[in-house]
Amino acid sequence: MKKIGKQTIKFDNPPTILECNSIVGPKEANGPLSKYFDKTLEDEFWGEKSWEKAESKIIKENVNMLIAKSGINSQNIDCVFAGDLLNQCISSSFGLRDINLPFFGVFGACSTFVESLSLGAICVESFANYVLCATSSHFCSAEKQFRFPLELGNQRPPSSQWTVTGSGAAILSKEGCGPFITHITPGKIVDMGIKDANNMGAAMAPAFSQTLITHFLDTGRSPNYYDAIISGDLGYIGKSIAIDILKNNGYNIKPNYDDCGVLIFDKSSQDTHSGGSGCACCATVFSGYFFKQLRERKLKKILLIATGALMNSTSSQQGESIPGIAHAVSIEL
Amino acid sequence: MKKIGKQTIKFDNPPTILECNSIVGPKEANGPLSKYFDKTLEDEFWGEKSWEKAESKIIKENVNMLIAKSGINSQNIDCVFAGDLLNQCISSSFGLRDINLPFFGVFGACSTFVESLSLGAICVESFANYVLCATSSHFCSAEKQFRFPLELGNQRPPSSQWTVTGSGAAILSKEGCGPFITHITPGKIVDMGIKDANNMGAAMAPAFSQTLITHFLDTGRSPNYYDAIISGDLGYIGKSIAIDILKNNGYNIKPNYDDCGVLIFDKSSQDTHSGGSGCACCATVFSGYFFKQLRERKLKKILLIATGALMNSTSSQQGESIPGIAHAVSIEL
Numbered sequence: 221m222k223k224i225g226k227q228t229i230k231f232d233n234p235p236t237i238l239e240c241n242s243i244v245g246p247k248e249a250n251g252p253l254s255k256y257f258d259k260t261l262e263d264e265f266w267g268e269k270s271w272e273k274a275e276s277k278i279i280k281e282n283v284n285m286l287i288a289k290s291g292i293n294s295q296n297i298d299c300v301f302a303g304d305l306l307n308q309c310i311s312s313s314f315g316l317r318d319i320n321l322p323f324f325g326v327f328g329a330c331s332t333f334v335e336s337l338s339l340g341a342i343c344v345e346s347f348a349n350y351v352l353c354a355t356s357s358h359f360c361s362a363e364k365q366f367r368f369p370l371e372l373g374n375q376r377p378p379s380s381q382w383t384v385t386g387s388g389a390a391i392l393s394k395e396g397c398g399p400f401i402t403h404i405t406p407g408k409i410v411d412m413g414i415k416d417a418n419n420m421g422a423a424m425a426p427a428f429s430q431t432l433i434t435h436f437l438d439t440g441r442s443p444n445y446y447d448a449i450i451s452g453d454l455g456y457i458g459k460s461i462a463i464d465i466l467k468n469n470g471y472n473i474k475p476n477y478d479d480c481g482v483l484i485f486d487k488s489s490q491d492t493h494s495g496g497s498g499c500a501c502c503a504t505v506f507s508g509y510f511f512k513q514l515r516e517r518k519l520k521k522i523l524l525i526a527t528g529a530l531m532n533s534t535s536s537q538q539g540e541s542i543p544g545i546a547h548a549v550s551i552e553l
Numbered sequence: 554m555k556k557i558g559k560q561t562i563k564f565d566n567p568p569t570i571l572e573c574n575s576i577v578g579p580k581e582a583n584g585p586l587s588k589y590f591d592k593t594l595e596d597e598f599w600g601e602k603s604w605e606k607a608e609s610k611i612i613k614e615n616v617n618m619l620i621a622k623s624g625i626n627s628q629n630i631d632c633v634f635a636g637d638l639l640n641q642c643i644s645s646s647f648g649l650r651d652i653n654l655p656f657f658g659v660f661g662a663c664s665t666f667v668e669s670l671s672l673g674a675i676c677v678e679s680f681a682n683y684v685l686c687a688t689s690s691h692f693c694s695a696e697k698q699f700r701f702p703l704e705l706g707n708q709r710p711p712s713s714q715w716t717v718t719g720s721g722a723a724i725l726s727k728e729g730c731g732p733f734i735t736h737i738t739p740g741k742i743v744d745m746g747i748k749d750a751n752n753m754g755a756a757m758a759p760a761f762s763q764t765l766i767t768h769f770l771d772t773g774r775s776p777n778y779y780d781a782i783i784s785g786d787l788g789y790i791g792k793s794i795a796i797d798i799l800k801n802n803g804y805n806i807k808p809n810y811d812d813c814g815v816l817i818f819d820k821s822s823q824d825t826h827s828g829g830s831g832c833a834c835c836a837t838v839f840s841g842y843f844f845k846q847l848r849e850r851k852l853k854k855i856l857l858i859a860t861g862a863l864m865n866s867t868s869s870q871q872g873e874s875i876p877g878i879a880h881a882v883s884i885e886l
Contacts, residue, residue, distance in 0.1 A: 221680045223631065227655045229680055270871055298556065299739055306865070307640040309660045313742060313863035317876040322560045322739035324668060325863070325878075327642045327658040335657060339672060346679040347554045347562055406632055406655035409646060530646035530658070532639070538603050543650040545658075 221345050225438025228405045235344035235351075236396025237337075237514075237551065240507035241286035243278050245359065245385030247492075248504065251485045256508040257386070258285060264360050264385060272306060272314075275358035275385075279304070279315035282387035283354050290391050294321070297391070298348035301336035303327045304356045304499050305383075307365065307532075311356045321352070329528030330357075330424075330453050331407070333388060333503035334547040337524075338404040340392045341549070354389035357498030366417070366533055379419040381455045381481060381497035382490075388503025390511070399514040403439060403550035407431040409530065411543040417536045421458020421481075421494055424527040427544035428454060429465040431525055435548050436471065443473045447519045450510065451546075452502030452526035453481035455495030480505035502526040520553045554678050558771025561738045568677035568684075569729025570670075570847075570884065573840035574619035576611050578692065578718030580825075581837065584818045589841040590719070591618060597693050597718060605639060605647075608691035608718075612637070612648035615720035616687050623724050627654065630724070631681035634669035636660045637689045637832050638716070640698065640865075644689045654685070662861030663690075663757075663786050664740070666721060666836035667880040670857075671737040673725045674882070687722035690831030699750070699866055712752040714788045714814060714830035715823075721836025723844070732847040736772060736883040740764040742863065744876040750869045754791020754814075754827055757860040760877035761787060762798040764858055768881050769804065776806045780852045783843065785835030785859030785879075786814035788828030813838035835859040853886045 221231045242257045249260035261278075268274040279302070287294045299322040302312035309325050316323065328335035336353035343351050360370055362383040368374045392401070410427040428451050436442060443449060443466075454462055459479045466473045480502045481495035506524055513519040525548040531540065554564045575590045582593035594611075601607040612635070620627045632655040635645035642658050649656065661668035669686035676684050693703055695716040701707045725734070743760040761784050769775060776782060776799075787795055792812045799806045813835045814828035839857055846852040858881040864873065 223680050227631075272867055272871065298560075303658075303660060305641075307867065308638075308662065308863065308865040310863065310865050310868050313876050313878075314868065314873065317742040317744045317863075320741055323742050323878060324672065324739060325636075325660040325662075327636060327660040329641065329658075339657065342675060342679060346675060347556050406657060408653055409650040409656050411650045530641065530643065530650075532641040532643050534605055534640065535643050535647065538605065540647065543646050545646075545656060 227434055228403055228438035230403050231345050233345055234400035234402045235341045235392045237399050238391045238393040238396050239286060239290040240390045240511040241282055241289060242388045242504040242508040243282045243386055244504050248384055248386055248484060251490060253484055253509050256512060257504060271358055271361040275311040275356050275361050276315035279311055279354055279356035279387040282389050283316060286389045286391060292350055297321055297350045297352050299324060299343060300352045301326050301340050302354040303332040305362055328545060329530055330497055330499050331526040331528030331545050331547050332499045334524055334526035334549050337549050338406055338547055341401040341404060344392045344394050349394050351392045354387060355499040355503045356387035357383050357500040359383045359385045362498060376493060377418045378493050379457055381420055381494045382485060382492040383498035384484060384496045384501040384504060386500040386504045388500055388507035390507060398553045399551050401549050402552045405431055405435040405548040407546040409543045409545050411541055413541045415541050420497060420529045421455040422461055423529050423542035424544035425454055425458040425461040425465060427546040428462050428525055428527050431546040431548050433469055443471055443476060446476060446521050446523045448522045449473055449477045450522060450524050451479045453497040454479045454527055455481040457494045514553060517553060522551050524549050524551060560767055561736055561771035563736050564678050566678055567733035567735045568674045568725045570732050571724045571726040571729050572619060572623040573723045573844040574615055574622060575721045575837040575841040576615045576719055577837050581717055581719055581817060584823060586817055586838060586842050589845060590837060604691050604694040608644040608689050608694050609648035612644055612687055612689035612720040615722050616649060619722045619724060625683055630654050630683045630685050632657060632676060633685045634659050634673050635687040636665040638695055661878060662863055663830055663832050663834060664859040664861030664878050664880050665832045667857055667859035667882050670882050671739055671880055674734040674737060677725045677727050682727050684725045688832040688836045689720035690716050690833040692716045692718045695831060709826060710751045711826050712790055714753055714827045715818060715825040716831035717817060717829045717834040717837060719833040719837040721833055721840035723840060731886045732884050734882050735885045738764055738768040738771060738881040740879040742876045742878050744874055746874045748874045753830060753862045754788040755794055756862050756875035757877040758787055758791040758794040758798060760879040761795050761858055761860050764879040764881050766802055776804055776809060779809060779854050779856045781855045782806055782810045783855060783857050784812045786830040787812045787860055788814040790827045847886060855884050857882050857884060
């Protein structure tokens with residue numbers, strides 16, 4: 221691999237995304253992408269006593285399903301990259317504590333899935349045969365931790381997003397016939413001073429735009445190179461801001477750009493306001509929907525840019541703004 | 554690089570640890586390693602209004618000192634790996650939001666520094682010229698978050714450890730004359746059922762032992778190959794357990810093994826019970842003390858194994874045990 225331009229890495233032997241798997245909760249199962257997910261849950265607890273334990277079970281079972289489906293002996297996987305939104309990433313560490321594989325915990329908030337794919341791809345080209353990348357989020361555990369207890373029944377403002385309950389995971393492989401990760405553009409932290417923790421799309425859109433423009437400049441590509449440019453969870457508001465920022469910088473991404481947070485729920489009937497969010501938003505929509513579109517050659521070139529808001533409830537209470545980040549992977553056949 | 558044995562990676566062109574820097578708080582400044590740290594603080598706030606903001610300032614200023622000392626133009630650094638103990642790793646993301654470099658957030662609890670060095674070394678051998686690795690922790694922000702508000706004045710049990718206030722950071726380089734990172738042995742999650750959140754040493758010692766034994770088996774090395782084997786923050790209790798586990802497995806590490814948590818405080822006069830802990834424990838003791846010992850050729854071969862407890866306060870309240878992890882880097886001249 222080699223660095224091209226300012227911050228993009230181009231792979232000489234692009235890793236294959238060998239297999240993906242996704243599990244989602246009941247609300248996602250009622251959304252427009254329902255039929256693409258590998259497993260849908262009937263309730264948020266899945267037989268567990270707490271939302272945190274349920275989230276751990278979701279990532280655990282998703283990874284188990286993925287490994288079984290891939291046909292790989294799990295002990296041939298060289299390492300795992302995983303992280304989530306819970307404090308100290310406990311969904312991943314508890315969910316994967318029995319996996320018996322070298323484990324790298326990562327934290328990129330809702331950008332975690334693409335951060336994992338990026339680091340996984342670096343490992344596959346440099347030493348690994350197989351790397352597993354996984355993440356999860358859970359509406360109930362996230363609301364409890366970042367906002368208010370659900371029992372309070374707080375009203376959610378129109379700019380708020382709905383954390384996706386679920387897990388998405390992928391196995392990267394040195395050998396394979398694609399889809400290939402051909403480039404990664406890891407993002408920088410961008411903080412434009414947005415302080416409204418109920419408007420994450422606005423906080424993350426500048427980071428998305430910076431990473432995307434850098435990717436275009438580094439690779440010499442333009443928006444129409446890709447069949448689809450997909451952001452992680454900017455939602456309706458962030459998507460609209462991102463289109464404007466790109467337009468002001470001379471790029472028209474509108475024709476082939478969409479957002480996982482917009483795609484996963486039906487805004488008119490599901491009361492999800494600005495759309496989906498959470499680590500699992502990008503991870504389940506990619507693992508469930510886009511990976512299958514690539515496999516079936518309905519799409520041949522996509523740029524997946526997951527976005528993250530690197531804040532917590534304490535930073536908001538202390539009056540801090542919300543730093544955003546966005547990591548991009550170019551996935552091609 | 555290539556994988557040797559079960560889970561060790563051997564570098565063909567071992568990255569150099571070009572420069573390190575450390576900042577510590579007032580308690581660490583009164584400990585036995587005081588003179589080795591690059592900067593010591595007079596109080597825990599450093600002019601900030603909260604402990605979280607102080608911790609962010611510590612990692613920010615430590616990274617700034619490191620870059621200045623290294624003589625490298627910061628824009629030549631290819632990427633940054635950083636993480637910390639605060640919920641959603643806000644010390645790192647707020648402290649480094651102005652650094653304007655590609656940023657990978659990592660979470661390995663107190664193993665974060667060695668996790669960062671490991672991933673940084675993979676990047677340096679595969680595409681990067683320079684990678685920056687940083688972490689921080691803060692006694693007051695950690696107590697508030699993981700245990701009780703300091704204002705309560707709770708008694709701390711004898712098995713408890715004292716979170717180090719400070720930051721340690723390193724720049725890895727493709728070119729250089731060492732000390733070199735020659736091998737990494739990334740660890741697996743190990744959970745032996747310890748539930749006492751005031752006895753982290755016991756929870757982490759099994760993971761340390763597993764990684765160390767795997768490193769010996771993978772490399773064919775024995776304890777006396779190294780001038781020093783250093784754990785991150787097992788403290789007095791964990792250190793003693795680790796020596797026993799290794800002994801039961803046929804390895805006598807006692808002569809050349811020590812622990813950063815044991816070294817950083819004077820147990821008899823500093824009321825720190827089982828010793829130091831926190832991401833900054835291993836990071837400041839390595840950056841401050843061991844790196845200088847290597848530079849001055851007083852030590853030539855060390856194995857640094859940082860240990861982490863992958864839990865949070867919610868998991869403890871829900872009756873969960875404490876999964877541990879340990880990552881090893883072999884550093885040689």
